[in-house]
Amino acid sequence: MQPIISITNLCKQYGEKTVLNNINLEVYPGQVIGYIGPNGAGKSTTVKVLTGVIQDYTGQVQVAGKDLRENLMDIKRMIGYVPELAELYDLLTPREYLHFTGTLYGMEANLIEERMVKMLDSFGLSDNIDQRMDSFSKGMRQKVLLASGLLHNPSIVILDEPLSGLDANAVILVKELLQRLKQEGKTIFYCSHMMDVVEKVSDTIVLIDKGTILANGTFDQLRGDSGQSLEQIFSKLTMADNLIERAGSLASAMTNNNTLEQL
Amino acid sequence: MNKILLYLIMLPKGLWKRLGADVTQLKAILSVKLKMDDRKPLTMGRPQNNAKKKKSNYASTLTFIIGLFVGIMYIFPLIMFESEPYMGLFSFFTMLTVMLTFGLISDFSNVLIDTRDKLIIFPKPVNDKTIFLSRALHIFIYFFRSVFPMSVIPWIMWGVLHGWKGALWFPVPMLLLTFICLFLVMGCYMLLLRLSKPEKFKDIISYFQIVFSIILFTTFYFMPRLSESNIFEQFDIRTVEWIKYTPTYWLAACWYWVEPSAAKLQGTGWLSILAIFTPFIMLWVTVKFFAPSFIRKISAIDGVEVEAPKKNAKKVKSSKLYLTLGSVFNRTAASKAGFSLAWLQTARSRSFKLKVYPGFAYVFVYFFYIFLSGNVPFNEVLERMADSKSHLLLLYMTSFVLLNTVTNINITEQYKASWIYYSSPMEKPGYVMGGAFKAMWVKYYLPFVIVVSAFVLYVWGIGAVIDIILATTNVTVYVLVLMYFGNRHLPFSMPEQMKTKAGMAIIKVIAAMLFMGCMGAAHYFLYFMWLKILLTLLSVAMLWTLWDSYINTSWKQLKMAEDAA
Known part of the structure; x- marks a missing residue:
């Protein structure tokens, strides 16, 4: 089977700093990839390359057999993206915002309307469809963004911390949605810090740190015979196994008095 | 500095303390x-650049x-x-x-x-x-x-x-x-x-600002003019003792x-x-x-609560004006999207209204300021106007409205929401920019020009039609040139900056207005009708070419423009 995403020797630098260092990765259709790593590991940069937001990288990225640089628009059409800490134009209503984003993907107004109503209804936002989003909670905005990422029925869905701000019921809904999307043959690129969710939903887990892939395999492969949880594997591989010691020194750092007057 | x-500012520490402030916190904040x-916010896809310091x-x-x-x-x-x-x-x-x-x-x-x-x-x-x-x-x-x-x-x-x-x-x-x-x-x-x-405060402030700006501006321009000749000639401070x-x-x-x-x-x-x-x-x-x-x-x-949902929320409202106009004025999906976004955002953004709305009044205030005189009746002023070619001044002054609207649609506090452009399959960002430009032209400039034209036709008669057309196309070409070379950005994608904005914005507006004045002056000296028609055709041709180039702005050109900003 041909990989749907193939990344070869991907490097990206910001000035002197190397953010991605020789990333090699293959993702197959219908797979759910859990892309994990500590803060600043290069997860979001990888995602920005894949979504075409960053274009000045070195190496090769192919999606569905096409080179990303040469077929940027075709590839963007295949991808649905829900960014981390995403902002949206919250002076608009969900209906207006989704019409705007859908139109950018070249969708017909009727189709946008039909899908949007269904999606927002499923997210429990049907009553808020014509309200301005500036009064929405973080979770409500996140639901609109999820709808925006899925609206054009992409074959690859890239989710960067999609559960951020969602309530418990919405989290269950999204997890179920991921399974349904997978069943439909969609490829899901899932970036998260929530190890328990990644562990449950991912077929393959890719662990990245300091711009380099440290591990790539199924959860069982990563665990081997150790019986450890994904969280423990993560700590071990990112060399943060002295966390207990660090927590101790963190707590002891606060033993002195706080204010200038108290000193 | x-x-x-x-x-x-921290020298009168004692004063700040007496007023109830914590001086250390005050200084830290x-x-x-x-x-x-002093630090420029980074816009989408643009890394930090130290060369900007200079x-x-x-x-x-x-x-x-x-x-x-x-x-x-x-x-x-x-x-x-x-x-x-x-x-x-x-x-x-x-x-x-x-x-x-x-x-x-x-x-x-x-x-x-x-x-x-x-x-x-x-x-x-x-x-x-x-x-x-x-x-x-x-x-x-x-x-x-x-x-x-x-x-x-x-x-x-x-x-x-x-x-x-x-x-x-x-x-x-x-x-x-x-x-x-x-x-x-x-x-x-x-x-x-x-x-x-509290929830109404920002709206009240916006309208207060708009109204207050207009009143101040009008007072500033009219007061000296209305009282000028007689009072100032024989002025004696004792006659206006109230000023004390x-x-x-x-x-x-x-x-x-x-x-x-x-x-x-x-x-x-x-x-x-x-x-x-x-x-x-x-x-x-x-x-x-x-x-x-x-x-x-x-x-x-x-901290506003989510409003109660409207009962008929599910009903599709397809007959909205902006959607109809968007379809009439745009061919591509991206330009329609740009048109809708610009139309809706500008109707709701307080900062946009604040910057743009007073401008409509300024044009008329400036114009009448030039012609009104304290001791001449209004009818006589109109007659005097009709004898001159001052309608050109008014027509070219409308550029202020167009310039003001199109430059302000790029700026927003939510500039980070512009990630959507970069991740969506848009061949050329120019389409969205073009759609937004058209939205501003149709929503603000066109109605304003219609009102101004009605006044011009009333005072100067039907003969001024050609001047209206030529001036309108010239203004559009000119503002498009300014956007093309100096302000080529996606709508609502640029952060607002407190420090640099005041100086550079004033320079840009002054330079733009000066050049506009030159165009108006050139128009003033066109005595032959055939020449006006010829120049109108040339202006339209230029608009056509420039527009084509503007809407074909590529991602690369956009990045260059953003780096230069």
């Missing part, structure tokens, strides 16, 4: 705010030079009333107060009622008075930076006219004036904040310390004491009475 100003203002210094110098030039405008009353220094100073301070208050309202209001600190500073143990004073002093620093260059030329002029004593004296009332303006505006806002419901009740006269009365004999209004020297105490009283009143509920009120501004 910031460090020096911060040092100076101010220092961070100033640092943040450019920023250059912009500061240019801003200073522009400030010097602006100062020249204010020296006329000082020269005109050389023999009557009190009147000269009164006029000078009044003009300056009006303009500075206007600037404060339009540029710095957002700093005062900024709610972005809500999760950063508000949860910390910082009291209301410290937060309030930090904002007031933050505004003061920027305010002072723009007032200082403006006062240099009048200062020199006053020194030349009244000797070294005058030169030494001048900065004192200037500083007092700055404080009066600042606390006047802040006092008004705090009062509004106290009286209004105004704070700007109190400031002028400070001249009593240097030249008491020049005062024509007898026994007003003591008013200078009021000039000294007024800023302090205003500061005290604002901090003591308004600041205590500041955090609660500011927090409540954005």
